[in-house]
Amino acid sequence: MKAIEKVINERLEEVNKLLNISNKQLTKYSSTPDIHIQTSVTNGREQFYCFDGTTHTRKYLKSCEIIKYAGIIQRDYDLLINYKLQTIQKKLSRISRDIREANLEQITGIYEKMASAKKAFITPIIESDEEFIARWYERNQGGQNTYPIEGNIFTARGEHVRSKSEKILADLFEKNNIPYVYEPMLKLKNGHVVSPDFALLNTRKRKTIYWEHLGLIDQEEYAVKNLLKLQRYEDSGIVLGENLFISMESTKQGMNTKIVEMYIKNMFL
Known part of the structure; x- marks a missing residue:
């Protein structure tokens, strides 16, 4: 279980680093207009349109105009990446928490916390680490x-x-x-x-x-x-x-x- 938790936490750490980079990227776009670039394919040719989020209208872009909107295309990509990274972060955090809560150490802990007088009458379902180590040294x-x-x-x-x-x-x-x-x-x-x-x-x-x-x-x-x-x-x-x-x-x-x-x-x- 700890090996799985280690893998999840390593992946979560990687996602957190990427999310920090992504968040810094988004700060560059605070003053960009509410427009988005859409594409469609007509007769095998890809066409670009500029959609205005304020007026809900769109206009066709000529090939020579597309380069002016490169920053908007990059911004929309960065927004999608940021959203996906946040989604993955939430899922990994939840999985990490669930793994910790499902740790079998909770089972061994019940026996270890019991009074010594009671332990003498109990055969634990999972042998404690101390008992296992003692038997290992004997073997x-x-x-x-x-x-x-x-x-x-x-x-x-x-x-x-x-x-x-x-x-x-x-x-x-x-x-x-x-x-x-x-x-x-x-x-x-x-x-x-x-x-x-x-x-x-x-x-x-x-x-x-x-x-x-x-x-x-x-x-x-x-x-x-x-x-x-x-x-x-x-x-x-x-x-x-x-x-x-x-x-x-x-x-x-x-x-x-x-x-x-x-x-x-x-x-x-």
Whole structure:
């Protein structure tokens, strides 16, 4: 629902910008006369007429006269655009309001606001985020990679990680309140067991996302090995850009944290 609301609000923002431009355009026409240009087709030829809104009369315009009324034609176009933009704005505003009012958070909110004594006797129709996150952590245990970790790099949550970049990633997830575990165990479709760098939970969609950091992407053997790993992920339904994201760096180029923050914003917030 939030994804739909986001799309509607983005479209509404776009319409509001266009409406502001349109409103400024209309201020130029405050002193223009109440006349309009009409057209008709006779014997395959388009003809122009000037309609006077005050006298309700119209006169035929010769081809050489039409250019004098270009501003009136533009004004009538701008008026139509303004009217249509206002109509769209009202519809989008109403849809946005209806979506907010139809949010399922109202359902979960009923249970969350109840007295603790009553909660013990109730099975909610929708599991609360807190309960879902707790169960997710039970199913996704971190620290499953048995390969030794060298160095003394620790995340804000105290996890021992393999690189400074992984610490940066973990701390960004923590900063943005994204549930995550470091190096969980994942069994692929072919039976092969891997330990992704991170498993994260999109709480809004209640969907697990895996994140791999490729730290030596400029080394051929490392790149080939991880390309095979990504192919195995895809064979198991873990698709890059959907439920798998990667960050990367090389010996000459560090990780782009702005790209990472963009991924986090677009996927989780």
